Amino acid sequence: MTARDPATALRVAVLVGSTRKGRVGDTVADWFAGLACRREDLDVTVVDLADFDLPARLPAEPTGEMARLAALIGESDAFVVVTPEYNRSFPASLKQAIDIAYDEWHGKPAGFVSYGCRSSGLHAVEALRCVFIELHVVTMRDTVSFDLFDDGVDDSGRPADDDELGRTVTAMLDQLVWWGTALRAARAERPYVT
Template sequence: MTASEDTTALRVAVIVGSTRKGRVGDVVAHWFAGLARHREDLDVDVVDLADFDLPGQLPAEATDDMARLAARIEESDAFVVVTPEYNRSFPASLKQAIDVAYDEWHGKPAGFVSYGCRSAGLYAVEQLRCVFVELHVVTMRDTVSFDLFADDVDESGRPADDGETASRVAAMLDQLVWWGRALRAARAERPYVT
């Protein structure tokens, strides 16, 4: 079997981007991870940034938690970033976590699950796309986005498991698997050049 024929499950890190008290990001991430785990082509790992004590100022040498987070990024084949929209952008905690790693992101795909008011977190996704381009990450066209105040979201922030939502999740994950396998095969053939 060649690297391009590899059908091993794609290791996907679902990253909870908010660390704010009272957040719904963890609820949304676990909801999404539950749906993704129904697929045999994915091996899903939830990476909650609240579980890492990242310093406010990046030190000259990585702390243990910085190294632990970078290792989780390194061992992943692909990412799904779960982000709220704060003031038309994404949380500072997410930017700080993204900056903890560098080479570990290269040559991998990322999808987005976003939430917020009215704009459903899409401004945050727009900004994240710009950040990930700098890290040589391929971002998925389709996203899973929703308004927290819509009728199809419950009081905990969990979206309804309806046909439309399932369709959006499937479309994004199909793209992520395609890119994830293609890029994993390419990285196996030769190291990514930056």
Template structure:
């Protein structure tokens, strides 16, 4: 059984021009990289040319994304909220993989206006439940209207957001290691 750091994929879900998702993802990844029990890889959906419709045969970028999902042991999804939901680019990416998500933990970092992206997170929970993941109870959420962002979209460090990040990472590490051990001990039933 692997005893090294937990391999966490940080998925940046927005592909919109002018997005702040990459800055939010960088902020959160910086917190994760301070830990010795985690190693992170950023999967920014801007870097994948995923088709808008699922073709009969997967494309090279679809195969690459699925391989990276398979190699990861845990996930943090960074998502905006668009019209009380998450972006289509994120749904398309999620649907590229299936068994590769199974029996792994998923955490969420969201942002939006007023609701802080929490409507998007609630919808993502149902999707990831269908994929047999374990979603983390606690999240990190940002309100784009409250003045906690620099002009470049980077969140300012606040005690509340910093503590929320620690809590989420603690939960993700616990579940990730527990599920790593469980997957190594017995195949997942499904």
């Protein structure tokens, strides 16, 4: 393997969407980031929303924490959103974080890692697709999703690194790299127009 080249590796922010006490989102994100970091074409950063002190109400002027989150989104070439499914959608903490940035999202791709009970978080992913379309984000067709009650998930919420799930991770990341590389080159050639 060649060493990761920071000039060409795709900068991917893995967003941990849940801030709920007792969540498994951080465990799932660490598992996924560990797999993604094995790739030489990715430079992966985990962005845990629990690490940000975001206001309950959006102020007229952005706070320092809001600006810090928007800057991380702006610096990224692509995103992987790790989300649970709460009541057939995604958490309010994730929507708040998405709404803090606007232009920073434009012309970039996003993939999804979802989890839940029975539906594997897929209702949350479908709701997120609608939000990201409005932000001019290209969403990946393939998702990584699993049921927390499945035998392949341990008590901490960490999925087993089985072959089938590994193939799903590879497929989603391959799509993300293709789109991320193409869109990064396009944005470098000319600014994205909304």
